[in-house]
Amino acid sequence: MQVKFKIRRFDPDTDRPASHFEDYELEMAEASTVLDGLIQIREDVDGTLALRCSCRSAICGSCAMRINGKGRLACNTKVIDAMPKDGGPIVVEPAGNMKVIKDLVTDFAPFWDKVRAVQPWLQNSGPEPEAEYVAPNEDMLHLAGVMSCIMCGACVSDCTVLEVDSSFLGPAALAKAYRFVGDPRDDADNDRLSALNEASGIWDCTRCMQCVEACPKGVDPMGRIMSLRDKAMQAGFTNTNGARHATFFTKSVGHKGWIDEFQLPIRSKGVTNVKEMLKLIPVGIRAAKAGKVPNPIH
Structure with a gap:
């Protein structure tokens, strides 16, 4: 043909x-x-x-x-x-x-730089084992998918965040980070999560699903990033815009059945963050004009 x-x-x-x-x-x-x-x-x-x-x-x-x-x-x-x-x-x-x-x-150099930035190797704080470190099967099953990654870069190619912010670690590097955060043999979870919690890390993903669709191996990079967010919050890393956003979003829907769009940006930035609050004034005015400010009596 x-x-x-x-x-x-x-x-x-x-x-x-x-x-x-x-x-x-x-x-x-x-x-x-x-x-x-x-x-x-x-x-x-x-x-x-x-x-x-x-x-x-x-x-x-x-x-x-x-x-x-x-x-x-x-x-x-x-x-x-x-x-x-x-x-x-x-x-x-x-x-x-x-x-x-x-x-x-x-040029894959920036791709590999970001993979190296998440320290993709096991970090064990104990003495060197004299024999193979055997991990229980049930603790490794959830890593089977992420270990299928072939580092092809298809997910990075379609990432909508990287289109506007080249500093974002990207789906491939973050999926690789999850592979080690989720490994029971690794002892550096807190250090890893602390680094991933910074700007250009796990909270910069917009959940557009493009990386999931592009991946030829079913790694589900976005799902791994969401899991890293959960682990970071469970570890106490909650003082970020992303963590505060997720917390108030869940609380608002659970309490009222709808999203309080007026308070969401305020709670996400931090109520005591005066500088960010001043930046939100124009947003608040536009929200009011668009009818997005909820009735306080509701």
Whole structure:
């Protein structure tokens, strides 16, 4: 069958350094993947096309990119599934929220810096064990999913927070942090949660679900971030905007059956935080004009 590709190209070393699209059309089998098509283009049509790939089996994570606007692995995305129903081309772009080096190759250095920032190794305070540290099965079952992460970066590519704030640790690094916070062999939970509780950490996630949809391995990064929030609050780390927001949100709905939108930002920022209270005055005025200020007698 005929398959059309529309690939975003970028090469800073040419006389056309600006990002642009180029179209290709191939004869392919129905069982072929997007990666098969890209390799065919590189080998038979245009040898200048740059991309990363290795295992072709959704194991290494090298071929994560945007396909029709969504972060996916090219090796497990069949062309027949990716082809638009209107007969248009399959649009292939480099992974989002990363600097493009060339064509579909992106710079993963910031990605790995953030993974290293969560200290992804076991930290045991006791003496070195003389034999293998055997953890009970029931204590490790909840980590089976998160340990399936192949560090492909598809979740980072689609993260809406990273689009506006590059300092956010991101779903991949935070899911990796959960893997160690939840490990019974690790003794650094409080230190880890304290660090994750800071700005650009667990409370900056907007719960947009994009990372969950993008993940090819069912890791559920957003769910892991929510679990880290729960663990942080249970450990006593509640003096943050995010923790106060979650606490009052739950209290308001539980007590009144609805969200007190007037008090929610006030309680989230902290009633005694004069500087932040002054910043909220314009918000309060707009809320009043929009009818968002509840009747105090209600």
